[in-house]
Amino acid sequence: MSQSYEKSRPAYRQSYEIIREMIISGALPRGTKIVEEKLASELGVSRTPIRESIRKLEQEGLIANKKVVNPSEKDLRNTFQVRILLEGYSARCAATYLHENELALLKECVRVGRTGTIDEIMRANESFHEIIVQASNNAVMIEMIDRMQSIIYLFRRTVVYYNRPFLIDEHERIYDAIHARDGQTAELLMQQHLQADLEFCLHLLSDKKSTSHH
Missing domain, CATH: 1.20.120.530 (GntR ligand-binding domain-like)
Known part of the structure; x- marks a missing residue:
């Protein structure tokens, strides 16, 4: 993947992939409350891409009620x-x-x-x-x-x-x-x-x- 492509990828897509990886690797343990401001400052992006990422992760079933799911x-x-x-x-x-x-x-x-x-x-x-x-x-x-x-x-x-x-x-x-x-x-x-x-x-x-x- 070329450097320019990396840079031009929307902040939302990168945020989504990073947050997904944090959930899957356990860096954000199951049951953790998701705080938009905190993630935005950790990833160095505005809250909009964070909000969009959270929405996609909710659709995919990794986040529910602003918490990391703990699949039963x-x-x-x-x-x-x-x-x-x-x-x-x-x-x-x-x-x-x-x-x-x-x-x-x-x-x-x-x-x-x-x-x-x-x-x-x-x-x-x-x-x-x-x-x-x-x-x-x-x-x-x-x-x-x-x-x-x-x-x-x-x-x-x-x-x-x-x-x-x-x-x-x-x-x-x-x-x-x-x-x-x-x-x-x-x-x-x-x-x-x-x-x-x-x-x-x-x-x-x-x-x-x-x-x-x-």
Whole structure:
């Protein structure tokens, strides 16, 4: 990303990304009250971009009632139920519609997933799901998934950072089914993959609850 592009990006977009990262990394812990003036002075911007960022993060479900959300098990289940339906369908579409160059990109995501640094694996994981979702060619569906991006990102980090077993093997099997143009198998594998992500996150949540004596 070029320097001039960085500078010309609206303050709102940068503020949004920084605040999102603070929430996701835990720098703004769950349950923290969001104070516009404080964030504005910390980020060195006016309150307008902060206000816009907060609005977008509210839409994405990371902030509610001016506080950082603390997603409950129910929120987690609800989000994943929607993903399982929509991304399962997208994987079926991908088996029909993905071109050779997109298949090559998917394959590359799997390779990086096996060999990359944590950050590279995060990005590869994100791209893997993104390529498949775009394959649905359904703007309404893509937008629904987009609105859940922050919550998805929050849990994707959990899955990668805590090194969920078989994550990349599952990606590879999904890729193989899509490559073989087997939509039914691709859909089923994607549903099972996301279900396994859900179970993993729920398990971590309950572990954290039982050990949260801080």
